[in-house]
Each structure stands twice: as C-alpha cells, then as structure tokens.
Amino acid sequence: MNSSVDTAADHESLSRLVKQNAELEKTNKRQKEFVSLVSHDFKSALTSIVGFSDLIRGTECSPEEIKEFATDIYNGAQKITHLITDMLELERLESGQLELALAYINLNTLIEETIVQERLTIPHGIHLRLDNQLPFLNGDGDQLTRMVTNLLNKASKYTPDGGAMVVGSERVNDFFHLSIRDQGIDILANRRDEVFAQYTRVASDTPQPPCGTGLELSIVQKIIEMHGGNVWIESYLRGRPIFHVMLPFPSTLPARAGLLDSPI
Known part of the structure; x- marks a missing residue:
C-alpha cells in the first residue's frame, strides 16, 4: 500500500519538475531572444x-539640416x-519593491488626461465611449x-495609417471594464496568451514585424494584478485585436454622473 502511495507521489513530483523545467527553458529562450532584440535596438539607436x-x-x-x-x-x-x-x-x-500609493481615482478622467498627454506620439484618431456614471x-x-499609456501605445503601433482606436469604459458587476479597440493587425490565436509574457514580441499573421521592447504588456499585467484586476486580449471584427x-x-463610493461620447 505504502509502495503504491510512494510511487504516485514520486510520479507527481517528477511531473511537477518536468513542467517547471519546461517553463524555465521557455523563459530562458525568451530572455535570450529579448537580449538579442534589445541589443539590436540599443545598437541601432546609438x-x-x-x-x-x-x-x-x-x-x-544649414539650420534646417541641424534641426532634422x-x-x-x-x-x-x-x-x-x-x-x-x-x-x-x-x-x-x-521584486516587490514597489508599494502602491493608493488613492481614490476617477479612471475616466485619468484616461482622458493620458490621451491628451500622448497625442504627440499617437498619430491616430481616438474615439471615447466612457461611462462617467462609474x-x-x-x-x-x-x-x-x-498602464493606460502602454496599452494605448501598443494598440497604436499596430494600427495602420488612417486607422482609429475606440476607448470605452463600462460597469460589469463590481468591476470597471476598460476596452481599447483598434483597426490593427491580428495576433495569432494560439499566441494571444503570450503577449503578456516577459521578453516576448508576438508577431501577427501579417507581414508587419513585431515592435516595442517586449516588456510593455508584462508591465501592464503586473500593474493590473497589483490592483486585484485582470487583463486579456481577444479578436473581434475580421480578427482585429481588443484589449x-x-x-x-x-465597496463604498458614489457614482459619477454623465456619459461621454466624443472623438479626441
């Protein structure tokens, strides 16, 4: 009897070790790819x-050339x-070195202010559908x-010229639901979970190359998890991504009045 129990325990331990080893190998591979990508980016910029x-x-x-x-x-x-x-x-x-400086936040206002601040780096139109009763x-x-900045910039990088993004908010039960939808490229369905993994640049099913450091969405995920939330990506019309x-x-805060529906 004890022999059977020991064998089952050994098998479970071995399976757990195999799984952990596979995860470590995957992380190591991503780290090597990331070092290669970042080294190239550093070298290119320098x-x-x-x-x-x-x-x-x-x-x-000439003054014009100097400016350029x-x-x-x-x-x-x-x-x-x-x-x-x-x-x-x-x-x-x-590392856990960061402690959140918690305060009551009107996330709709924060979203609007962030979009205004990022207008110089986001060339696309942004349409707001924010429920200010939240x-x-x-x-x-x-x-x-x-978090908002990283999501906006990531969506913008994959949005074609002339395209636009839609940023929306709504209440879903006891949660603030933020969505960022663009007219960009699709991310391969079997790799959507990987977009939030560290050191990862996930390509789409189009010829457009991946961009960014590969850390932006990992940072987004960590920030949201520290706030007790969740983030994911899916495809909607013709495979276009939506965050x-x-x-x-x-539990005890007043609602905000009004509905904002405007382009920025």
Missing part, C-alpha cells in the same frame, strides 16, 4: 545618435530611455497612468 552627431560636428549644415539631425538624435535617445525605463520598471514590479477606483494614479481590463470597485 549608431543613429553617433552618426548624426558626427555630421553636425564635421559638416557645414537633432530630431533624429533626440528620437534615438528617447528609444534608449524607453528601453531602460521598461526594464527598470518591470524589475521593481517583479464610481471611483482605489488605485495608484501613476501606475494606472502607465480588456477589469479592475474592482471599492
């Missing part, structure tokens, strides 16, 4: 910065800053802003 700096230093340039080269240098520096910021932010979230959330304003976020309401 090459641009050095190249255009040399042109300014060693060539007689300075813009390219700035863009390269911003790319490097974005890479470093994402890596440091995810490390803070993963109660406040108890959350960290800075982290929720980062869903569910965040819990606190």
Whole structure:
C-alpha cells in the first residue's frame, strides 16, 4: 500500500519538475531572444545618435539640416530611455519593491488626461465611449497612468495609417471594464496568451514585424494584478485585436454622473 502511495507521489513530483523545467527553458529562450532584440535596438539607436552627431560636428549644415539631425538624435535617445525605463520598471514590479500609493481615482478622467498627454506620439484618431456614471477606483494614479499609456501605445503601433482606436469604459458587476479597440493587425490565436509574457514580441499573421521592447504588456499585467484586476486580449471584427481590463470597485463610493461620447 505504502509502495503504491510512494510511487504516485514520486510520479507527481517528477511531473511537477518536468513542467517547471519546461517553463524555465521557455523563459530562458525568451530572455535570450529579448537580449538579442534589445541589443539590436540599443545598437541601432546609438549608431543613429553617433552618426548624426558626427555630421553636425564635421559638416557645414544649414539650420534646417541641424534641426532634422537633432530630431533624429533626440528620437534615438528617447528609444534608449524607453528601453531602460521598461526594464527598470518591470524589475521593481517583479521584486516587490514597489508599494502602491493608493488613492481614490476617477479612471475616466485619468484616461482622458493620458490621451491628451500622448497625442504627440499617437498619430491616430481616438474615439471615447466612457461611462462617467462609474464610481471611483482605489488605485495608484501613476501606475494606472502607465498602464493606460502602454496599452494605448501598443494598440497604436499596430494600427495602420488612417486607422482609429475606440476607448470605452463600462460597469460589469463590481468591476470597471476598460476596452481599447483598434483597426490593427491580428495576433495569432494560439499566441494571444503570450503577449503578456516577459521578453516576448508576438508577431501577427501579417507581414508587419513585431515592435516595442517586449516588456510593455508584462508591465501592464503586473500593474493590473497589483490592483486585484485582470487583463486579456481577444479578436473581434475580421480578427482585429481588443484589449480588456477589469479592475474592482471599492465597496463604498458614489457614482459619477454623465456619459461621454466624443472623438479626441
């Protein structure tokens, strides 16, 4: 009898070890791919910065050319800053070093303000369908802003020229439901769960290459989990992706009046 129990326990332990080993191998593979991608991005940005700096230093340039080269240098520096910021932010979230500065947040207002702040980097039209009757959330304003920013930028990167995004909010039971829908490319159905994995850039079923650091959506997921919520992605009309976020309401807060339906 004991022999049978021991055998079953050994089999369970072995299966658990095999599964853990497979997960470690998958993570290690993603890390190697990520290092390769980020190294390429760093090298590309630094090459641009050095190249255009040399042109300014060693060539007689017109004011228009100097302005153009300075813009390219700035863009390269911003790319490097974005890479470093994402890596440091995810490390803070993963290590437990980050404590949420909780306060009552009107997430609809935060969404509107974030969109205004990101207008220079998002060239697409954004249509708002926000239900302003929703109660406040108890959350960290800075982290929720980062969450919204990352989702908007990710959706924008895959939206074609002339396309638009729809950002909506509604109440679903005791949760604030945020949705971000775009007219971009589809993510392969069997890889949608991977978009939130660290070090992952998931390609679509179109020739368009993946973009971003591969950490943006991992950061989104961690922030939402720290707020007791959930995030996922699905496809709707003709395979276009839509992000869903569910965040819990606190139990005793007044509703907000009004319905906002406007383009920005």
